[in-house]
Amino acid sequence: MDDEGNATAVGNFEQQMKNCYADLEKILKYYGCTFDDVIVENVFTTNMPKFLEFAAYRNEIYTTQFPTGSWLGVKELELPEFMIEIELEVYNVN
DSSP states (O other), rough: OOOSSSOSSSTTHHHHHHHHHHHHHHHHHTTTTGGGGGGEEEESSOHHHHHHGGGGHHHHHHHSSOEEEEEOOOSSSTTTTEEEEEEEEEEEOO
């Protein structure tokens, strides 16, 4: 979503995925964390074949190790334009 709550990259799965990770990175930084602190990543998508096509992008996100988690195909997300949602659990000892 943009700052006004509107869907972004409508119809562009790859860009929606990149936008999700960019937003998550901002949240992690706010709390003094990085993707290295992620211990669980759950991906919800309305288009699993598209996610699998672009899943290798995660190699740029998780450079140390991959977290545990699930990839779930769902019928719909909050807005009809959304194709992907990513949920993280983080552990930081700092």
